[in-house]
Amino acid sequence: MTRACLQALFSHWWRNPLQLFTLLAGLGLATALWSGVQAVNSEARSSYDAAAATLGEARFDQLVPRAGDTIPQQTFVALRRAGWKVAPVLSGTMTANGIRVRIVGIDPLTAPGGIGPQALETGTDPAAFLSQPVLFANPEVADPLAGAVPDRVVPDKGVAPGTALTDIGVAQRLLERPGELSRLIIVPRQPMGRPPLDRIAPDLLRRPAQGGSDVRRLTDSFHLNLSAFGLLSFAVGIFIVHGAIGLAFEQRRAMVRTLRALGMPLRRLVILMAAELLMLALVAGAIGVLLGYAVAAALLPDVAATLEGLYGAQVSGALQLRPAWWLSGLGIAMAGTVLAGAGALWRIARMPILHSAGARAWSMTSRRWRRVQAVAAVALFLAAGILARHGDGLVPGFGLLACLLLGAALALPLLLDPLLDVGMRRTRGVVSEWFWADTRQQLPGLSLSLMALLLAMAANVGVSTMVSSFRLTFEGFLDQRLASELYVTAEDKAQAEELQAFVASRVRAVLPLLSVETRLAGVAADLYGARVGPTYSENWKFLDSRKPVWPHVAAGEAVIVNEQLARRAGLTIGEHLDVGQGVRLPIAGIVGDYGNPVGQAVIGEALFRKLFPEIRATRFGLRSNDPEALRAALIRELGLPPGAIVDQARIKAFSMRVFERTFTVTAALNVLTLAVAGFAMLMSLLTLAGMRVPQLAPAWALGLTRRTLGRLELLRAMLLAALTMAMALPLGLALAWVLLAIVNVEAFGWRLPMYLFPSDYAVLGVCALAAATLAAAWPAWRLSRTPPSDLLKVFSNER
Amino acid sequence: MLLDVDDLKKSYDGPSGPIEVLRGVSFALDSGQTLALTGESGSGKSTLLHLVGGLDEADAGTIRLGGAEVTGLNDHGRAALRRGSVGIVFQQFNLIPSLDVDANIAFQARLAGAADPDRIARLTDALGLAGQGAKYPEQLSGGQQQRVAIARTLAARPRLVLADEPTGNLDEATASEVLDQMLELVAETGAALMMVTHSPGLAARMNRQLRLSAGLLQ
Incomplete structure (x- = not known):
């Protein structure tokens, strides 16, 4: 009985291959876009985790310098002698x-377990690591590195992307930083009775284990954005699947x-129909996962560039097939099918056996359903x-987007119907009257693809x-912030002094770039x-300020904060901020700081030097009337x-390049989503053609x-697309407002003004x-x- | 007695309260007998047929088929009844459009687990469907489609064949031809036939005739 029933069910697809193709392609595309984005996310996250694991940031407390980025090796020796492990x-x-490689030097004898290259843990003799200089490098950078260093380079997949691990002595030699360290990892079990840290190394700060990398947290919002786009594409695809299943x-x-x-x-019939759907979902899911892999492989280089440009995060450019990822791809295909097919199955399960099986528009025709939809x-x-x-927060922000988009999609046929009715009433001529009436009749059948559009x-x-x-x-x-004509980086503090003396009489102003992470x-x-x-004072524009800002900042009596810091810490103008060593200053201005994920505060130079006397600027902005001559x-003369030396135009061009690459992925997903919607319309029209x-x-x-x-069929599609576009415009602007005023603020910490671009919308139309x-x-x-x-068959009485 | 219907009642909800379609119908039918059920539109003929065939549930009364009570069966039991003991020929043919003629004819017998290729071949020949096996329903004329529906029903060897205006969609000549073939084949199997019809001519060709009027047998 089951076999006969399955044969009958499958025969429908056999006789309607286009419908089967629509279902498989719709679900496959939806799964592809979703799983492609997830593959990118999972690759990036595993890169962050590999980096965190390599450097021990996730599991161990660390000692970091209070200012600057260097710890003298003597401090390490002093701590070890005092009993600190x-x-x-x-x-x-x-x-x-030509390839940037991050060199990480460790001491395998003192490093806690789990830090270091996999090869070292799986049998390589640590003595060899010490006696014969060797670098364990991520396979992507192993070859270029092998040609650039005199030491042996061993490819190791366990090392973070763009990174090579080696003995600390080798790292000091390669980085030309003898006697210098970046951080000290604190081994979990420490001996009793050791002297307190501030007595031996007062310049060091104990940073607790991160439990996950900083970069991972910092980039969470970026990945959430990508996921939201993936989900939107998936939703558009599910509209196709819903349509195909509903029609079938x-x-x-x-x-x-x-x-x-x-x-x-x-009961058995419903179970068999559900099993049939899930079987199709499995096939479509597999196709989708394969396509998703291709999408991810195409997007990953841009995502990697974006993450490095925005957050300085190194992400592998090569994609790996992870079981969790492809299983989740198949899972979402199944879930999407259940979502799209549950209603149709429910109706079949509840359909009385004697119910008319005559032709009926295949979706949303009943008044009751229209009421539910409204x-x-x-x-x-x-x-x-x-x-x-x-x-409050990013998730409600995306929830708002989802409610807005779904609400508008459901409202679309309800709004189009009266519009077509008006068209029908206003028109004259029998053909045009028939055209409007027929278009209105087609609306239920085309609703889902129009919603997708x-x-x-x-x-x-x-x-x-x-x-x-x-x-x-x-x-x-950028015009505000990059006001200096030239930006110069000195090799060391001595050259910085020499540089300042050299340019003093040649420029309008020297602007040292003094900063400290805190x-x-x-x-x-x-x-x-x-x-x-x-x-x-002439270039910076404030989002909010209490004037005069700059005289107070110069006098060390006020601080300026960027929008990200103000939002994250809930700071407002006039509030006091502790800038270090107990110095509390009122906030005199809040500035926009776009493209920068971290908080920032600006104080006067004199106060900064007083608070952080060990910090010396090695980068300077130079104001010059003749930057070319100065550069020469x-x-x-100075031998730089x-x-x-970088000129303002090059920095701006670089920043804009980073910006454009940041949104390449978004643009690509946009185009793909529109293509999926076009496909939805094609499939709807093709499947409706028979009816x-x-x-x-x-x-x-x-x-x-x-x-x-x-010709009228063609005109009908264009008319419906034009009406849909007319409704998409206000919805899209509402979407933009939510993205600019809510999602961006939550994700990146800044709010952008909204501009309108009529010519872009016309092109999209x-x-x-x-x-x-x-x-x-x-x-x-x-x-x-x-x-x-x-x-003629339509008029045959015998049929 | 193959079929025993006793005091059968059925009503449906209408806009102004329940509408009594059957108000106490009783009759019996033996194996090999043929019965025509006539009456005006809305007299309850199709409802009676649906109740006997297990497609619908009665409000009161009993239906016994081969001594077993049909009216007490649940949905599963009624499905088993339709699969094994009863065969229904519809006015609208109700073939499965995506299956070819051969698959359609064998379908119910396969559901019942009683597919017999020789019998199917005999039925195909007897009904003039030889050479049509690879065609799909949409490629057949109305008469041919109804012949396929009859073959499908008889291939499962039901004890009771129910036919709801089986020739209602066919022209007179074709209708007569199809009915001849159906009567001949039903007689061969020894099954009973209960047919709803508007045509006095067709009704006259049955062993017995019952007329329904306003939900009661006359």
């Missing part, structure tokens, strides 16, 4: 055959009734309103508005010391290498040519119309070629 680490970057089940209502009339128990849309909009007003277009409008607003703001911000108001932040002058003099013959045959019989009918025309072209062509014998 600590292990030294030196990290820095070098260039090997609707077309099989008669078969289900017959099967039951012939004695097939309902109520759900209103409820979602209300929820969006509540989340916008009272939500609405979501894709709104996402496009929203994201492009956000990115373009960001770009405008960012360019303005914690402000409980938040990790950079503290800057500014040499206050016209460069700052610095190279020729050309690479140490159209009985509807079009009377019009044909009454005198419309097949060609005219085909043309693209959407083109996509709809393309999607409708084939079905319309097929219709115009329908043999008269097929149209």
Whole structure:
């Protein structure tokens, strides 16, 4: 019985291969976009974890310098002699055959277990590690490194991307930092009675184990953004699947009734239909995971560049197949199928055996369903309103987006229907009246693909508005901040002194870039010391301030904070901030600081030097009326290498390059989502084409040519796409507002002004119309070629 | 007695309260007998057929088929009844559009676990469907489709064949031809036939005739 029933169920797909293709392709595409994004995320996260594990940040407390980035080796010796069990680490970057490699030096004899290369843990003799200089390098950088260093290089997958591990002596030699350390790892079991830290090494700060890497936490919001896009793409794909399943089940209502009339128990029938769906989901999921791998492989280099540019996080550019990832891909395909098919299965399970199995529009035709849809849309909009007003955090932000998008999708057919009704009432002429009425009749069948189109277009409008607003703001911000004509980096403190003396009479102003990593108001932040002058007072624009700002900052009586720090620590103008050693200053200004993930505060140079006398600037901004001449003099007379001098234009160009790459992934996902929506429309029109013959045959019989009918089909698709675009525009702008005013603030800590880009929207509208025309072209062509014998069958009494 | 129907009642909810479709119907039918059920539209003919075939549940009364009570069966039991003991021929044929003719004919017998290739081949020949096996229902005429539906029903060797206006969708000549074939084949199997029809001519060809009017047998 089961076999016969399965044969009957599967025969439907065999006879309707296009429907099967729609289902598999829709689910496959949805899974591909989702699992592709997840693969990128999981690759990035595993890179962060590998880095954290390599450096021991996650598991062990560490000693770090209070200021600067160097610990003298003598301090390490002093601590060991005093009984402190600590292990030294030196990290820095070098260039090997044009590729940046992070060199991490450790001491295998004192390092706690679990730190170091896998090869060392799996049998290599530690003595060999010490006696024969060897570097254990991530395979991606092993080759370039081997050609650049005299030591043996062993590829090791366990080492973090872009990193090589070696003995600390080798690292000091390669990085040209003899006698210097970056950090000290504190071994968990320490002897009793050792002297307190501040007596032996008062310049060091104990930093507790991170329990996960800093970078991982810092980039969480970026990955959440990617996940949200993946989910949106998945949702668009699920609309296709829902449509395909709904249509297949609707077309099989008669078969289900017959099967039951012939004695097939309902329960077993429903179970078999569910099993059939899950089997198809498994196939589509497998296809989707394979496609997702390709998507991820294509996106990963851009994501890696973005993460390095934004957060300085090293992510492997090579993708690995992780079981958790492909299993989750299959899981989401199954979950999506259950979501899309549950309603159809439920209706089949509840359908009385004697219920009419006659033709019925395959979705959303009943008044009751329309009422439910309207109520759900209103409820979602209300929820969006509540989340916008009272939500706090990134998850409510995305919840707001989801409510807004889903509510609008549900409301779309309810809004289109009266619009088409108005068109029908206003039109004159029998053909156009029929056209409007017929378009209205088609609405239920096309609803799902139009919803998908609405979501894709709104996402496009929203994201492009956000990115373009960001770009405008960012360019303005770079003009403000990069006011100096030249930026120069000295090799060491001595050269820095020499440089300052050299340029003193040649420039309008020398602006040392003094900074220290610290914690402000409980938040990790950079503290800057500014040499206050016209460069700052004329260029910096405040989001909020209490004037006069700069004279107070220069006098060491006030502090400026960036928006990220103000938001994270809940700081406002006039509040006092502890900038170190108990010095508390009122906040005089809050500045926008776009593209920077960390908090920042600016105090006057004199106060900074007083608080951190050991910090010496090695980077300077130079204000010059003739930057070219100055650059030439610095190279020729002072002997600075050309690479140490960067002009303002190059920094701006570099920053804009980072910016553009940051949003390459978003743009790619945008295009893919629109493509999926176009595909949804094509599939809907193709599957509906077969059902159209009985509807079009009377019009044909009454005198419309097949060609005219085909043209009208094309026109109908364009009309519906245009109306959908008209609704996608306000929805997209609302989406942009949520992204700019809520999601960005939560994710990155800054709020951007929103600008409108009418020409971009016009281009998108043309693209959407083109996509709809393309999607409708084939079905319309097929219709115009329908043999008269097929149209005549509609009137055959015998059928 | 193969079929024994006693005081059968059935009503449906209407806009202004319940509508009594059957108000106490009783009759019996033996193996090999043929019975025509006639009556005006809305008199309850199809409802009675659906109740006997286990497609619907009665409000009151009993139906016994081969001594076993049908009215007390649950959904699962009624499905088993339709699978094994009863065969139904519909006016609208109700073939499975995605299966070819051969698969459609064998379908119910396979569901019942009683597929017999020789019998199916005999039925196919007898009903003039030879050479049509690879076609799909949409490629057949109405008469051919109904022949496939009859073959499907008889291939499962039901004890009772129920036919709901089986020729209602066919022209007169085809209807007569199809009915001849059905009667001949039913007679061969020794099954009983209960047929709903509007046509007095077709009804006259049955052993017995019952007329339903306003939910009661006359």
